């Protein structure tokens with residue numbers, strides 16, 4: 597309990613809380629990224645009802661813009677109300693039925709989250725292994741399919757915990773389809789920043805988050821499913837365990853009927869619409885190229901400082917640069933120095949890589965040369981403080 601609320605309980609007064617003045621940070625961590633002023637402006641426009649005709653029109657527009665960003669024609673393309681984990685759970689919780697077997701990767705933090713969600717959905721989980729910091733090898737995926745015959749295969753396209761981009765996606769989806777399985781792709785840190793082609797690559801369902809390469813505040817999270825995936829959802833023997841994320845019910849709101857299911861986070865949908873408009877204006881391929889170019893300068897600058905990237909060049913993920921912490925340097929002190937002295941956010945490693953790496957994002961509106969110069973100069977200073 598904060599001091600203010602303790603005081604209110606004791607004396608019956610309203611808590612005395614000052615006006616909101618968040619610090620003016622530059623966000624170069626694993627997300628959220630800096631938000632474009634146009635998105636912030638969209639969020640300050642008046643609220644309409646979630647069934648207002650003008651909002652219904654906006655829903656169509658957001659769906660169309662999402663299809664563009666995902667490179668898909670999937671009718672079933674929606675923003676799920678909630679953070680990336682909500683769209684992740686919507687995908688897994690609807691496509692995994694009790695008794696189904698799901699194959700998940702072990703090469704990062706978010707493969708572990710896939711496992712937990714599949715288990716909660718009543719699925720049996722089997723794993724395909726690769727070390728943290730490496731992508732999945734199609735040979736291992738094929739072997740896991742032959743051994744376990746899973747019904748669903750999940751992989752993380754852009755692993756935010758390791759800075760690794762999964763190459764060979766069409767090869768992985770072909771293996772899954774040869775074995776009659778559905779493919780779920782985690783595209784939280786790739787959508788809008790790294791090449792992703794849902795239809796061409798044979799991905800059956802992909803989920804994402806708005807706060808990474810789309811540079812939008814969290815709250816409404818992209819999800820797309822093809823007809824094959826949706827047929828499975830609509831043909832389940834048992835209802836999904838979550839009412840809120842049951843896609844057969846959400847169809848009533850985001851499908852043709854536009855009838856009430858829950859009150860959509862209207863302001864977040866405005867924000868996502870504007871963020872996606874920015875993607876469309878820039879052009880999705882130009883946006884992927886910008887991320888590679890700007891993050892390429894960041895990578896080169898980090899290497900010039902004498903730092904080593906965690907991922908080899910073939911798997912380097914432009915939107916999330918994982919950098920090894922040099923021997924003798926305290927990763928937490930560097931992070932604190934950047935925050936205190938420069939109002940600049942980067943992050944430490946997660947899970948197996950905790951203490952071993954820094955994670956420096958280069959996403960969306962944060963993927964600009966001025967941010968790169970700033971982070972490099974600040975990091976040089978923070979490292980010099982520790983005698984590096």
Ligand SMILES: Cc1ncc(COP(=O)(O)O)c(C=O)c1O
Pocket residue numbers: 626627679680681682684706752754755756757782784785805814
């Ligand atoms: C790869 C990946 N998957 C899933 C998530 C979960 O998203 P959220 O934190 O928005 O719930 C994240 C968040 O960082 C992520 O990076």
